[in-house]
Amino acid sequence: MGNALIVAEYKGDALKKVTRAAFTFAKEYTTKQGGEFHILVLGHNLGAVVDECMSYGAAKVHVADNESLANYLAESYAQVVAQVAKDSGAEVVGATASAMTKDLMPRVAAKLDAGMASDIIGISDEGYFDRPVWAGNAIVSAEITSPVKVVTVRGTDFEPAPKGDAGGEKVEVTVSVDLGSLKKRFEQFEEVKSDRPELTEASIIVTGGRGTKGDEGFKLVEGLADLLGAAVGATRAAVDAGWVPNDLQVGQTGKVVAPDLYVAAGVSGAIQHLAGMKGSKTIVAINKDEEAPIFQVADYGLVADLFKALPEMVEEVKKAKG
Amino acid sequence: MKILVTAKRVTDPDVKIKVKPDGSGIATEGIDYKVNPFDEIAIEEAIRIKEKNKAEVVVVSVGSKEATKEIRSGLAMGGDRGILVLTDDPLDANAVSKVLKALVEKENPDLVLMGKQAVDGDNNQTGQMLAEILDWPQACFASVVELVDDSKAKVTREVDGGFDHVELDLPAVITADLRLNEPRYASLPGIMKAKRKKIEEIELSSMGLDTSPKVVWHKFGTPAERQAGEIVADVPTLVAKLRDEAKVI
Numbered sequence: 001m002g003n004a005l006i007v008a009e010y011k012g013d014a015l016k017k018v019t020r021a022a023f024t025f026a027k028e029y030t031t032k033q034g035g036e037f038h039i040l041v042l043g044h045n046l047g048a049v050v051d052e053c054m055s056y057g058a059a060k061v062h063v064a065d066n067e068s069l070a071n072y073l074a075e076s077y078a079q080v081v082a083q084v085a086k087d088s089g090a091e092v093v094g095a096t097a098s099a100m101t102k103d104l105m106p107r108v109a110a111k112l113d114a115g116m117a118s119d120i121i122g123i124s125d126e127g128y129f130d131r132p133v134w135a136g137n138a139i140v141s142a143e144i145t146s147p148v149k150v151v152t153v154r155g156t157d158f159e160p161a162p163k164g165d166a167g168g169e170k171v172e173v174t175v176s177v178d179l180g181s182l183k184k185r186f187e188q189f190e191e192v193k194s195d196r197p198e199l200t201e202a203s204i205i206v207t208g209g210r211g212t213k214g215d216e217g218f219k220l221v222e223g224l225a226d227l228l229g230a231a232v233g234a235t236r237a238a239v240d241a242g243w244v245p246n247d248l249q250v251g252q253t254g255k256v257v258a259p260d261l262y263v264a265a266g267v268s269g270a271i272q273h274l275a276g277m278k279g280s281k282t283i284v285a286i287n288k289d290e291e292a293p294i295f296q297v298a299d300y301g302l303v304a305d306l307f308k309a310l311p312e313m314v315e316e317v318k319k320a321k322g
Numbered sequence: 323m324k325i326l327v328t329a330k331r332v333t334d335p336d337v338k339i340k341v342k343p344d345g346s347g348i349a350t351e352g353i354d355y356k357v358n359p360f361d362e363i364a365i366e367e368a369i370r371i372k373e374k375n376k377a378e379v380v381v382v383s384v385g386s387k388e389a390t391k392e393i394r395s396g397l398a399m400g401g402d403r404g405i406l407v408l409t410d411d412p413l414d415a416n417a418v419s420k421v422l423k424a425l426v427e428k429e430n431p432d433l434v435l436m437g438k439q440a441v442d443g444d445n446n447q448t449g450q451m452l453a454e455i456l457d458w459p460q461a462c463f464a465s466v467v468e469l470v471d472d473s474k475a476k477v478t479r480e481v482d483g484g485f486d487h488v489e490l491d492l493p494a495v496i497t498a499d500l501r502l503n504e505p506r507y508a509s510l511p512g513i514m515k516a517k518r519k520k521i522e523e524i525e526l527s528s529m530g531l532d533t534s535p536k537v538v539w540h541k542f543g544t545p546a547e548r549q550a551g552e553i554v555a556d557v558p559t560l561v562a563k564l565r566d567e568a569k570v571i
């Protein structure tokens with residue numbers, strides 16, 4: 001019976017909330033298929049993150065803390081993940097899907113000559129993995145036939161694992177990465193700073209599309225978002241126009257989100273955009289074109305000019321909140 | 323300099339795909355096929371490098387005979403020649419990466435440019451897997467690629483929270499994200515010229531590779547469809563419903 005090893009992702013000193021979706025996946029998998037749930041955390045000067053990893057009920061937490069892992073490179077990280085996967089008897093190696101793990105995990109899979117399923121949303125009784133294909137218009141049940149299986153898990157489809165009692169065994173990993181042999185060098189990380197919540201962590205998202213027509217319209221989107229304590233999202237059209245950073249793009253090629261409330265203003269509802277948000281609990285669409293496809297997925301549609309509707313909404317929400 | 327660039331044949335990304343009633347696959351009747359949009363971006367980037375630095379651009383695809391059309395559209399954009407690896411089997415990313423590795427060993431390119439993801443299977447795996455089995459460096463989700471003396475590439479990657487800047491020694495694998503460039507439309511002379519460009523065909527079965535699948539697709543299902551809700555009359559009604567009915571604010 002193999003184990004399920006999860007690669008944890010963190011920011012600063014704290015685990016990312018989405019990473020806990022993969023913990024839930026691992027618990028579910030090992031409950032169904034047997035084996036133990038393990039966590040691997042990699043990096044340098046890992047402080048509080050390690051302690052945090054210890055409190056999710058994992059049998060083992062593998063800690064790879066080494067100067068050579070100070071900056072993320074797929075080439076070095078994949079070496080360590082593959083090594084720990086072998087040493088820990090992993091049958092499944094997984095992580096919550098993110099820009100980092102989408103880059104990393106296929107490389108790990110190739111190292112292990114393992115089959116991989118991306119963005120899984122569930123596990124069937126046979127141990128197959130359900131995953132969206134064709135921009136989420138179909139769900140396929142994928143069987144991985146290799147002895148080791150690699151997956152990324154959709155953060156919107158597994159609950160974040162709750163904290164439990166600290167326990168389990170901490171295992172120090174001996175890291176032997178030779179940075180000089182990687183043929184790649186990390187140069188710099190250019191952070192896009194924002195005081196708003198992260199898209200994948202927010203319970204409310206207000207998204208602006210091309211209909212915002214630029215900075216002025218986007219200010220209205222941001223104004224409503226700030227009032228609601230929401231994250232700001234965008235369509236590809238809005239990002240391409242340069243109104244907001246690409247980090248905010250929701251959709252097939254951007255982030256997949258499923259907040260309690262998703263407000264889309266000036267968004268047409270293209271297939272690729274819907275792929276990233278149609279799992280939201282409540283969807284509001286504000287569009288001046290009553291034929292816009294976004295209305296077909298919206299719980300509440302408002303046919304209106306966003307330049308009038310958004311400021312009015314700010315006033316009404318203020319009143320409603322008293 | 324030689325660049326290998328991939329052109330996967332995929333269903334038209336702007337058509338809403340439906341699942342066959344018996345769940346055995348997707349309904350492809352009447353659906354157009356196109357070059358995977360991310361691959362178009364990769365091809366555009368290859369051609370821009372060729373225009374600047376001089377390079378030979380080889381457009382490759384793995385699939386059925388019909389994929390000749392997708393290679394031709396890459397050649398019409400400005401690719402020099404094509405290679406089509408013929409198979410009717412559905413290959414997983416592990417298998418495609420092994421086929422591409424064999425082509426790399428035959429062609430010895432300095433750079434392999436690919437799309438970050440094929441919009442049919444949405445795997446986002448093949449480029450990374452190819453880089454690993456070649457023991458090459460990778461730069462995935464590239465939004466800026468700049469070659470330095472034909473021996474290095476500086477790449478900006480679009481990731482969560484910002485931009486990651488890396489430098490790679492060539493040969494390397496780079497996968498394209500949407501904002502890398504805007505692919506050109508093929509010109510009429512380009513399309514005419516492409517008709518005479520050479521496309522080499524190789525039977526997969528003649529390559530001596532183990533491409534047995536590690537991922538097998540069983541049943542297809544349709545995701546739960548959302549029901550369209552209601553159109554509300556005005557903003558006060560909307561806000562009241564969000565507060566009292568949906569209870570989300």
Ligand SMILES: Cc1cc2nc3c(=O)[nH]c(=O)nc-3n(C[C@H](O)[C@H](O)[C@H](O)COP(=O)(O)OP(=O)(O)OC[C@H]3O[C@@H](n4cnc5c(N)ncnc54)[C@H](O)[C@@H]3O)c2cc1C
Nearest residue numbers: 209210211235236237251252253254266268272288289306
């Ligand atoms: C391979 C590929 C991947 C893609 N991935 C993504 C992705 O991840 N995310 C994504 O979003 N897109 C993606 N796209 C692009 C997608 O196809 C659409 O082009 C895009 O989503 C459209 O953005 P939009 O809705 O803002 O713009 P439009 O489609 O131009 O819609 C603008 C809407 O605003 C409305 N409007 C205009 N003015 C007003 C006003 N004053 N008040 C109210 N409403 C107004 C209009 O009626 C219209 O419906 C992808 C495309 C491809 C080919």
Ligand SMILES: Nc1ncnc2c1ncn2[C@@H]1O[C@H](COP(=O)(O)O)[C@@H](O)[C@H]1O
Nearest residue numbers: 328383384436437439440445446447448
């Ligand atoms: N059959 C194929 N033929 C050519 N290129 C492919 C094929 N399959 C995948 N690729 C390339 O690999 C990239 C990533 O695909 P995927 O990992 O399937 O999402 C695509 O954008 C293509 O460039």
